[in-house]
Amino acid sequence: MAYTTSLVPPRAPGDRDAYADLLRDTRGLRREHAHAREAWFSQLSAERKEEHLFELEILLKGLACFANPRNHPGAPRRTPVVAQDFREPVALVREAMGRIIVLCRTLLMDRERSFVFQRYLETVLPDDGARSRLVSENLTQDSPAGSLFVMRHAMTNLIEVASGISRLPRVPFRTFYAMLGVAQREVAQSVYFNSLSALEFRPEFDRITNQRILELTRSVTQDHARRLIALTFLSLFRMLRYLGLLEATTRDPREPRRTTGIIYLVMSVLRSDARALTSHLRHRAGRLLAEGYERDLFNVPASRIGQRYESLLADGHRLLDIKASLEGLAANLRLELRRAFEHDFPAPEFSVAEGDVRRATLQVIHTLRPALQNGILFLCATLGARLEAQGVFDDHAARRNLSERLRRDVWMFAQIVRAFAQKARAVPAGEVRWSGVSPLEFVREFLAYFRAMGYPLLRTADYPRIDAFVSAMTALEETDLLEPARLHRAIAEAEQFQEFLVDLFEQIGRRDELASVPFDRRAAAEALKLYLGA
Numbered sequence: 001m002a003y004t005t006s007l008v009p010p011r012a013p014g015d016r017d018a019y020a021d022l023l024r025d026t027r028g029l030r031r032e033h034a035h036a037r038e039a040w041f042s043q044l045s046a047e048r049k050e051e052h053l054f055e056l057e058i059l060l061k062g063l064a065c066f067a068n069p070r071n072h073p074g075a076p077r078r079t080p081v082v083a084q085d086f087r088e089p090v091a092l093v094r095e096a097m098g099r100i101i102v103l104c105r106t107l108l109m110d111r112e113r114s115f116v117f118q119r120y121l122e123t124v125l126p127d128d129g130a131r132s133r134l135v136s137e138n139l140t141q142d143s144p145a146g147s148l149f150v151m152r153h154a155m156t157n158l159i160e161v162a163s164g165i166s167r168l169p170r171v172p173f174r175t176f177y178a179m180l181g182v183a184q185r186e187v188a189q190s191v192y193f194n195s196l197s198a199l200e201f202r203p204e205f206d207r208i209t210n211q212r213i214l215e216l217t218r219s220v221t222q223d224h225a226r227r228l229i230a231l232t233f234l235s236l237f238r239m240l241r242y243l244g245l246l247e248a249t250t251r252d253p254r255e256p257r258r259t260t261g262i263i264y265l266v267m268s269v270l271r272s273d274a275r276a277l278t279s280h281l282r283h284r285a286g287r288l289l290a291e292g293y294e295r296d297l298f299n300v301p302a303s304r305i306g307q308r309y310e311s312l313l314a315d316g317h318r319l320l321d322i323k324a325s326l327e328g329l330a331a332n333l334r335l336e337l338r339r340a341f342e343h344d345f346p347a348p349e350f351s352v353a354e355g356d357v358r359r360a361t362l363q364v365i366h367t368l369r370p371a372l373q374n375g376i377l378f379l380c381a382t383l384g385a386r387l388e389a390q391g392v393f394d395d396h397a398a399r400r401n402l403s404e405r406l407r408r409d410v411w412m413f414a415q416i417v418r419a420f421a422q423k424a425r426a427v428p429a430g431e432v433r434w435s436g437v438s439p440l441e442f443v444r445e446f447l448a449y450f451r452a453m454g455y456p457l458l459r460t461a462d463y464p465r466i467d468a469f470v471s472a473m474t475a476l477e478e479t480d481l482l483e484p485a486r487l488h489r490a491i492a493e494a495e496q497f498q499e500f501l502v503d504l505f506e507q508i509g510r511r512d513e514l515a516s517v518p519f520d521r522r523a524a525a526e527a528l529k530l531y532l533g534a
Helices: 018-025 031-043 049-066 087-108 111-124 128-137 144-166 173-188 211-219 223-250 257-283 285-298 302-342 354-382 398-425 441-461 466-477 484-509 521-533
Strands: none
Touching (some): 018 211, 018 223, 031 144, 049 087, 049 173, 049 223, 049 257, 087 144, 087 173, 087 257, 211 223, 211 354, 223 285, 223 302, 223 354, 257 285, 257 354, 285 302, 302 521, 354 398, 354 441, 398 484, 398 521, 441 484, 441 521, 466 484
16 A cells, blocks of 8 residues: 555754654554564565554454444444443454454464464363463563464453353443453553554554655654644554555455454544544644744744744744644544444444445445545645645545545535525624524534634635635634624625635536536535534
């Protein structure tokens, strides 16, 4: 895949490379363990070793993520978690553990035979002391292969426990959570294969190949901003890889029920990582950027403030732009994930037919892949570069899918803007305050949708009046008083924006890649209802 191998671009002496730092520091491995793992992986002769290692680590992480019902797909539950039956989720976990064992066997290669022999000895040795010594001797993790051996042993025991629990007439949450708590502890204690950290990356499969993206990341001069940009790029590419794993699993010819548990665990990891990224960008990006700018500002001698005024002002505006882009990207991703998980995918507590799970998985991929790809291109545009989808993604259909998605989003937001303008014009003249809980509540709702959908559209389409539009809406939001001048200015900007969106919708429809793709207005209207209800 186009986002799995690369070299880190050269950097000036003393200049920190946030991209390389994230690949190195988020793994949580000691240096000697990292070197041993890299050496083991390079010498491993197993076919498709990268894909197998990636799937293994994601499923190990999925054991922890799936233990949290917040990461389960399906509509929000009205029943308290303590009153729910987790018998079917336990069965799904058992299936995923079976796949983990298969992956361990594949990566262990010749040592797998010694594991089978040890399990045999454990059952026939009559002396408890000898049996205990045998187990202890084989629980050392002095190498990656030894760590895999220990994981194989733990999962073999846990799958037996899961099989017994799944035969109960009802499984309460505490039993389900306790079983996965034991599994999580085994993963956390793994010296070489602990993949439980949120927003954690591995050099074996998280390197970005596109040199232009790496250059854009390095072009950000402020340390905190550069790290946020690198973190966002790596996270979005990692989530695209989750979708690739889901697609490969969905099309896997193995027996149906062996893939369903894999799909649910990978979905839980996707939701957990997406939540971690959006929360970080929403709640910490602004503060981190402000702290970094403040530090850089105070490092400038007072005698040079006058000389540096224009460059400092430009840096401040660029950081504000980056902040708005990151927060907009986070808001959009939250909307997309909520729709995919709460509407497009069945809850795990129901025994869903294998065919339905696969169709739902493909629908989620169809929904999320263009959203993630568009987020990457949007971030590139924020940093001053317009990249073609073919040069960034190893996906021949990316250009058409992105254009189709953009056309739908433009149409949807045009309807939102039109509704805002009509509602604002309907406000009776002469009123001092609007009635209701919040006089300008619909303005705040509109701005929330603008940050999630409108701002990326403005960036993508180079709307010439973006500053005037944002200024008009912000001015209206800042007061509870009905000031006719502010209201009329906001209405005028909204109507101009709507005209721009209507023209843009027509232009996108004339693109070559959409020549034979009619616009599905009914599907777009259904999607709009889901977004407005989110």
